[in-house]
Amino acid sequence: MSVGIRHDDLRRRNRAMVISAVRRAGQPSRTEIAATTGLSHSTISAISSDLIQEGILTEIKASETVSMKRGRPQVGLSLNPEAAAVLAVVLSLNFLSVAVIDYAGQVVAEEQRRLDTLTMSRDELIGECVAIVRRRLEDPDLDVQSVARIALAIQGITDSHARAMLWSPITPQTNIAFADILEREFGIPAIMENDCNMMAVALRWRDPDRYRDDFIAILLSHGIGMGLVLKGELFTGTHSSGGEFGHMIHRPGGALCRCGRRGCVEAYAGNYAIWRNARQLSENAEPVADVSDAEMRALAARARQTDGPEREAYRKAGEALGFGLGSLFALIDPAPVAMVGASAAAFDLIEPALREAIAQTAGGHHSGSISFDTETNELPLIREGCALRALSFVDQEIFAPGTQARASSVGKNVA
Amino acid sequence: MSVGIRHDDLRRRNRAMVISAVRRAGQPSRTEIAATTGLSHSTISAISSDLIQEGILTEIKASETVSMKRGRPQVGLSLNPEAAAVLAVVLSLNFLSVAVIDYAGQVVAEEQRRLDTLTMSRDELIGECVAIVRRRLEDPDLDVQSVARIALAIQGITDSHARAMLWSPITPQTNIAFADILEREFGIPAIMENDCNMMAVALRWRDPDRYRDDFIAILLSHGIGMGLVLKGELFTGTHSSGGEFGHMIHRPGGALCRCGRRGCVEAYAGNYAIWRNARQLSENAEPVADVSDAEMRALAARARQTDGPEREAYRKAGEALGFGLGSLFALIDPAPVAMVGASAAAFDLIEPALREAIAQTAGGHHSGSISFDTETNELPLIREGCALRALSFVDQEIFAPGTQARASSVGKNVA
DNA sequence: CCTATTTTTTCGAGCCTCGAAAAAATACTG
DNA sequence: CAGTATTTTTTCGAGGCTCGAAAAAATAGG
Numbered sequence: 001m002s003v004g005i006r007h008d009d010l011r012r013r014n015r016a017m018v019i020s021a022v023r024r025a026g027q028p029s030r031t032e033i034a035a036t037t038g039l040s041h042s043t044i045s046a047i048s049s050d051l052i053q054e055g056i057l058t059e060i061k062a063s064e065t066v067s068m069k070r071g072r073p074q075v076g077l078s079l080n081p082e083a084a085a086v087l088a089v090v091l092s093l094n095f096l097s098v099a100v101i102d103y104a105g106q107v108v109a110e111e112q113r114r115l116d117t118l119t120m121s122r123d124e125l126i127g128e129c130v131a132i133v134r135r136r137l138e139d140p141d142l143d144v145q146s147v148a149r150i151a152l153a154i155q156g157i158t159d160s161h162a163r164a165m166l167w168s169p170i171t172p173q174t175n176i177a178f179a180d181i182l183e184r185e186f187g188i189p190a191i192m193e194n195d196c197n198m199m200a201v202a203l204r205w206r207d208p209d210r211y212r213d214d215f216i217a218i219l220l221s222h223g224i225g226m227g228l229v230l231k232g233e234l235f236t237g238t239h240s241s242g243g244e245f246g247h248m249i250h251r252p253g254g255a256l257c258r259c260g261r262r263g264c265v266e267a268y269a270g271n272y273a274i275w276r277n278a279r280q281l282s283e284n285a286e287p288v289a290d291v292s293d294a295e296m297r298a299l300a301a302r303a304r305q306t307d308g309p310e311r312e313a314y315r316k317a318g319e320a321l322g323f324g325l326g327s328l329f330a331l332i333d334p335a336p337v338a339m340v341g342a343s344a345a346a347f348d349l350i351e352p353a354l355r356e357a358i359a360q361t362a363g364g365h366h367s368g369s370i371s372f373d374t375e376t377n378e379l380p381l382i383r384e385g386c387a388l389r390a391l392s393f394v395d396q397e398i399f400a401p402g403t404q405a406r407a408s409s410v411g412k413n414v415a
Numbered sequence: 416m417s418v419g420i421r422h423d424d425l426r427r428r429n430r431a432m433v434i435s436a437v438r439r440a441g442q443p444s445r446t447e448i449a450a451t452t453g454l455s456h457s458t459i460s461a462i463s464s465d466l467i468q469e470g471i472l473t474e475i476k477a478s479e480t481v482s483m484k485r486g487r488p489q490v491g492l493s494l495n496p497e498a499a500a501v502l503a504v505v506l507s508l509n510f511l512s513v514a515v516i517d518y519a520g521q522v523v524a525e526e527q528r529r530l531d532t533l534t535m536s537r538d539e540l541i542g543e544c545v546a547i548v549r550r551r552l553e554d555p556d557l558d559v560q561s562v563a564r565i566a567l568a569i570q571g572i573t574d575s576h577a578r579a580m581l582w583s584p585i586t587p588q589t590n591i592a593f594a595d596i597l598e599r600e601f602g603i604p605a606i607m608e609n610d611c612n613m614m615a616v617a618l619r620w621r622d623p624d625r626y627r628d629d630f631i632a633i634l635l636s637h638g639i640g641m642g643l644v645l646k647g648e649l650f651t652g653t654h655s656s657g658g659e660f661g662h663m664i665h666r667p668g669g670a671l672c673r674c675g676r677r678g679c680v681e682a683y684a685g686n687y688a689i690w691r692n693a694r695q696l697s698e699n700a701e702p703v704a705d706v707s708d709a710e711m712r713a714l715a716a717r718a719r720q721t722d723g724p725e726r727e728a729y730r731k732a733g734e735a736l737g738f739g740l741g742s743l744f745a746l747i748d749p750a751p752v753a754m755v756g757a758s759a760a761a762f763d764l765i766e767p768a769l770r771e772a773i774a775q776t777a778g779g780h781h782s783g784s785i786s787f788d789t790e791t792n793e794l795p796l797i798r799e800g801c802a803l804r805a806l807s808f809v810d811q812e813i814f815a816p817g818t819q820a821r822a823s824s825v826g827k828n829v830a
Numbered sequence: 831c832c833t834a835t836t837t838t839t840t841c842g843a844g845c846c847t848c849g850a851a852a853a854a855a856t857a858c859t860g
Numbered sequence: 861c862a863g864t865a866t867t868t869t870t871t872c873g874a875g876g877c878t879c880g881a882a883a884a885a886a887t888a889g890g
Contacts, residue, residue: 004432004454005425007847010877017419031837039419040879045839071836072886214653230653237748238629238645247777248742251667252734261775319667327663327742333652360676362662422878425846446868455848460870486867487855 009402011047014039016400018047019056022077023105023395027060029074048077056083056103056399079104084398085142086390087133087188088383089152092195093117093170093222093290097379098132100142101387103394109139117170118289125171129178130185137186148398150190151390152178153198153382155225158241162191166240169223169258189397191389194241195219197234198385199378200227203338205388210373214335216328218245218321219378220343220350222290223258224266230332246270248327250320255283268320269350271296271343277313278303293342300346314346318353325354326361337372340381344374424817426462429454431815433462434471437492438520438810442475444489463492471498471518471814494519499813500557501805502548502603503798504567507610508532508585508637508705512794513547515557516802518809524554532585533704540586544593545600552601563813565605566805567593568613568797570640573656577606581655584638584673606804609656610634612649613800614793615642618753620803625788629750631743633660633736634793635758635765637705638673639681645747661685663742665735670698683735684765686711686758692728693718708757715761729761733768740769741776752787755796759789 014037021033028036034044051057060076081102088099094117099110115128129152137144156168164177182190200217211217213232219225224246228235236242246266247259254263258272267273272287278299303310325337339347351372358370375381429452436448443451449459466472475491496517504513509532514525530543544567552559571583579592597605615632628647634640639661643650651657661681662674669678673687682688687702693714718725740752754762766787773785790796 004429004452004458005420005847006454007425007876010420010422010425010846014419014878029837037419039421041838042840042880043419043878046878049839068888069836070834070888072838072884074837237746238750239748242746242748244745244777247745249738249745249776252665252738252772252775259777261777263775264777323664323667328746330659330662330664331652331657331743331746333654333657335653357667360667360678361664362659362674362676362679420878422845425877429847444868445870456869457849457871458847461847464870483857484867485857485865487853487869489868 012400012402014043015047015051016396018044018051019079019395019399020392022057022079023391027076027078029076031074033077051399052077054399055080081106082143082146084148084394085146086148086387086394087136087150088386088390089129089133089150090195090379090382090386091117091129091152091154091170092379092382093155095379096128096132097383098136099383099387100136100139100147101391103391105387105391107387109136109142111136118172120171122173122176125173126176126178126181130182133182133186147188148394149390150182150186150188151193151386151393152182152190153193153195153386154178155195155223157244158192158194160236160239160241162193164192189393191393193386193389194225194227194243195378195382196225196227196243197236197241198227198383198389199338199340199381200229200234200385201388202381202385203227203375204229205384210336211338214332215338216325216335217338217340219341220269220339220347221341221378222271224269224321228332230335245324245328248324250323256285256287258287265320265324269317269324274299274313274317274343277316278310280309296342296346300349303346303349311349314349315353318350319357321350322354322357323361326358329358330362334370337370338375339372340375340378342376345376347372347374427815427817429458430462430466431811433459433466434494434810434814435807437472437494438806442491442493444491446489448492466814467492469814470495496521497561499563499809500561501563501802501809502551502565503801503805504544504548504565505610505794505797505801506532506544506567506569506585507794507797508570510794511543511547512798513551514798514802515551515554515562516806518806520802520806522802524551524557526551533587535586537588537591540588541591541593541596545597548597548601562601562603563809564805565597565601565603566608566801566808567597567605568608568610568801569593570610570638572659573607573609575651575654575656577608579607604808606808608801608804609640609642609658610793610797611640611642611658612651612656613642613798613804614753614755614796615644615649615800616803617796617800618642618790619644620799625751626753629747630753631740631750632753632755634756635684635686635754635762636756636793637686639684639736643747660739660743663739665738671700671702673702680735680739684732684739689714689728689732689758692731693725695724711757711761715764718761718764726764729764730768733765734772736765737769737772738776741773744773745777749785752785754787754789755791755793757791760791762787762789 017037018033021036022028030044030048034041048057057077058080060078081104083103086101088101090097094114096115097112100108102108111132113132154165154168155170157166159166163179167174179190179192196217196219203217204211215229217227226243226245228243247264249263250265250268251263255267256262257264257267271291275291276285299310303314432452433448436451437443445459445463449456472492473495475493496519498518501516502513503516509529511530512527515523517523526547528547569580569583570585572581574581578594582589594605594607611632611634618632619626630644632642641658641660643658662679664678665680665683666678670682671677672679672682686706690706691700714725718729
């Protein structure tokens, strides 16, 4: 049951609104903030003077701005980089990375590390994550006090409370409560997010004109993932991170998927599936553990060159993605799509069959008008989304705290 | 861009909260309202005394309640039935009905009418709807002044602004802006909703314990429809009512669907599809316009009796629904399902294949624990949902109006 | 150096919610 | 039957927040 608004919530929410406006706009003046938030100048003045006093915002030096206009020049406000710091940890197949990000969103330090996630034990995996975070926190240049949040993104399914990894293709281990583990270990609030969801968050941040209220980010990689933003909010499942587009059923009883089931979209469109079809192996052939990017590029090159099994493999991938998107569009209506990941570089091979398939589905009316964009490198996106998520938490939960933490405000999926 | 909270919004929202608490609880005392809303007794006292003065709420006569407890007895508050009235119009295949509902939710008057929607012209269809509303409004017993809202539900796709029918299986006509037409004709605000969405709204109202924050209502009828509530809100598409579960793709290139495409879930699970398979007609056979409920009951009886084509037809329906639900669950996670409509009476024939199919999909882990409920009569549900929708509008937009109507508050899909 | 212009701050007014206390209305008790 | 205990509801003053208007601040143009 939703709860009434109390008087003290008012200031809290408007504080959060001001911080959020500054984060989005970069260096807005008080007047601009008043315009975007709809609050009066007096209110903005009061709130921002509080925030400056508390060291959350800073005024831009007047000398740095050249005002060509008449009148008192606007004073830009910006986030104080030293107000806090967050850690963005990204765990993907055989790869672990961490970045320290200041409150203004700049990367301060980072570390990357190769490891063999598929064969590691549960404790080893957890140990590596804890260790890489510890090394960053022990950096003498870093004021540990100021680290306000750790966000960890992983390829796989996370729970809807952003506490744990439930299942992941990068490890046989399941149900690892990374967020709780890191929180206990370092005493810093932590969250655990799905990688594709973070991609979507980052895309929206990078290009809010294109990716505004409704869009789809699809990861074309060894597996197929999706991040979905609907009505301006990140879409998640009722219990998990959800949006497992790759495991929608393309052909009942069809090709063997990495997840052990049959006929999933991923069993036709994942790298391993394209590789399997290109080699003309049986659809029942066990999915290979990994296909290198170089190998996939070679496949794509062959497909472009001759009309052989490679081209057919990409065609099948396009068909699976197209019918999958068609089913998705039946539920949510068509929306712009971003194809992310190494295989997005082969989207030219995928697109014809994909469009043909969509044309045969409910979203087909607008088949031609659905726009696809490609972005071949997912890692920077995931990290950026992760950082944004963590910073957004600091904005809302730490710098605009309720008298007591309200359950209703926590976990809001504002992308 | 979200907007700050102004001081006058506070009272508005809390007024709406109080009204909503009374609508949900029936006859709550001020103390109970304070408890559910989290607001102080003083605030509730002030707001409710305003609302009583304005004739929106009324106090229950003390004599009507027997207080066994010590202390000053609680005074129940209830919605004043005379505060307003709404019209719920339901347009389905060959059937049009309207109900006048008072502010407390009681049906005051109603009218039903058979017509031949499939062959009617655009103007005839509109004319019938306008006429049936006009007859109710001309009822001398009704105070026309008090009719605050007309809600029209239709089987088919509506736009996300609740203004128009975009497409419907009950008529060859498309893009009829019923809401605008009724609004112009009678000068009463009108909305146009999808029938299955209204089913979901009503289910939540009837059984909030079972259908709380996440559930699925599926209409098993001539076609297959769905109403989806996620995180406590009605789920709609980005541009349309969305949730076209029946037109997710079950088998690419498969059986011919009523929508003209191939392989939709509905092309296996709709009444016409079951009928087609039971008669062992080709999957390419043109879907018949209508199959009577009696005929479907006969099919189901045959299927229960002998293991012939009828049983196989229901099995195929179950399989299609199961794989469709499996794909849906991949996106949103499993949730309770209500099977609504005449064919829900044959759910015993559908369930085994349905569960078997789900077990082969991503939601399969919990296949056993997914609960299905059946409700064979959809019309009362649709009408009830429609009425609730209209009343909820009155609660929020008329009796708790903003200083100026805010775009952000309009169109919130609170079920 | 003065004026026009624009931004920002200040200040009092008006609401709103809250907590505490008072008032109201009943059941229990001897 | 009167007095007491108990529970609900209202009243009242305090504190906070936002707003509009006016003042103050800061700059360009003449």
